[in-house]
Amino acid sequence: MKVIMVRGPATVRAEGACSLLGMDISGKTVQVRAGRALPFEPAHGCILHVQGGETWDADPASAGTTMWTRLAERILGMAGRRLVVMLVGGTDTGKSTLSTYLANVAIGRDIFPCIIDGDIGQGDLAPPAAIGAALVCQQVADLRDVPAGYYEFVGSVTPSGSERLVAGRMRSIFQRTRKISSMHIINTDGYVADGGATYKRMLARALRPDVIVCIGRDGLASALARGPWVLLRARSSGQAAKTRSDRVGRRMDQFTRHVGEGSATVQQDRIRLVYRERPTTLLRAASLFAPSSMEGMFVGLGRRGTVTGFGVIESIGDEMRIRTGVRDFDTVYLSNIALRGGMEERLS
Structure with missing residues (x-):
């Protein structure tokens, strides 16, 4: 079985019989995300039309299925x-x-x-x-x-x-x-x-x-x-090691996708703060993170003990303003991560 690796961002159209990770993609088009490499396994006579990305032949002993x-x-x-x-x-x-x-x-x-x-x-x-x-x-x-x-x-x-x-x-x-x-x-x-x-x-x-x-x-x-x-x-699939740039890009993409658009403003006394499974207060959190460093903090958002989405703290005062697509939450789960200027920072 032949294995052709494609690293994204790329668009791949299989003209003929072809499988990808156990899925029949014969005659179909597949999008390969940036920072991701996928093993295409074309049958004899299949032609892969690849736009963008990087393509190479791989050893079936260490790639494919x-x-x-x-x-x-x-x-x-x-x-x-x-x-x-x-x-x-x-x-x-x-x-x-x-x-x-x-x-x-x-x-x-x-x-x-x-x-x-x-x-x-x-x-x-x-x-x-x-x-x-x-x-x-x-x-x-x-x-x-x-x-x-x-x-x-x-x-x-x-x-x-x-x-x-x-x-x-x-x-x-x-x-x-x-x-x-x-x-x-x-x-x-x-x-x-x-x-x-x-x-x-x-x-x-x-x-x-x-x-x-x-x-x-x-x-x-x-x-x-x-x-x-x-x-x-x-066996390890060793054909698709990610570069540091790949990792940074994929992580930021995940942060962005899950935070979403929009914002929410909540009163401090109407939300519950949790850090590492323990209820806390803004005063206690300030002993771990300077209030200024909490602006930009990536957080989880929950309701009735269940995490329902994610956000980023934009400002803290009597009210807390959070960039998020979540509208209804009563708990903010704190982290040691801040997102600023398109970059990820560790707070502790």
């Missing part, structure tokens, strides 16, 4: 009952790509999975600093095309130092979505060094998956070898 076909068959063979699959691996090993492929194969068999995206630094279903989940009912080329129906807010873009908080939020979103599908695919972040393996075992204990798939060779398999789950290994 042939290397994961048996893995997918084994996992889907367990799908006669409730099934939870957790994917772990280092940065740029192909966790999101494999998540998409498994979802597409499942949908091809009339199984509509719930995907939980726990990558709080570079996720597809939620902005950075948050966890997202979605029921996937149609095959997709990019998980960013799937609207998330569930969110949890962490407030940091790295799990290091927030391991228990992330594990708790992951368990919460799993419990909230447990009844919407018989199959869950749980994607995790690329934190594997300096305590990352211990953290992944903490996640596994919190989520109790039926299957854990270790992607690549990073020592996670030995840390996860013992447990009430089936441990499987998968």
Whole structure:
């Protein structure tokens, strides 16, 4: 099977039989986002018409889906009952790509999975600093095309130092979505060094998956070898490593998409402030963040204990003005991230 990688931004039209991550795209046009690279697998005689981006031939041993076909068959063979699959691996090993492929194969068999995206630094279903989940009912080329129906807010873009908080939020979103599908695919972040393996075992204990798939060779398999789950290994998809510029662009795109347009003004005494799961006050928050630094802070917005959207604090006084597309909220979840001048800043 031939594999042609296309890095976006690009438009690809398949003239002839072609598949993409388990989805038949014969005669169809696919958009590849900036900072994203997708593996097209054309049949003999198929012509790919590519506009924009970058294109190259890839080795099927390290790109495309042939290397994961048996893995997918084994996992889907367990799908006669409730099934939870957790994917772990280092940065740029192909966790999101494999998540998409498994979802597409499942949908091809009339199984509509719930995907939980726990990558709080570079996720597809939620902005950075948050966890997202979605029921996937149609095959997709990019998980960013799937609207998330569930969110949890962490407030940091790295799990290091927030391991228990992330594990708790992951368990919460799993419990909230447990009844919407018989199959869950749980994607995790690329934190594997300096305590990352211990953290992944903490996640596994919190989520109790039926299957854990270790992607690549990073020592996670030995840390996860013992447990009430089936441990499987998968080859890393090493053809599409992101540059630093790719990462920055994709993160800012996610922030912008989820903040939306519009603004809301709320009285200080009518909203609840929360930081790292603990209720707080503006006075206490000021001891962590100078009031001036809170202007531009990326925040989660919620109602009745559920995160419903996101925003950016524009000004703070007797009233708090927030740039957001959310109209109705009673809680503001603070973070250690500010967005200013099209750039991301860490506040603590």
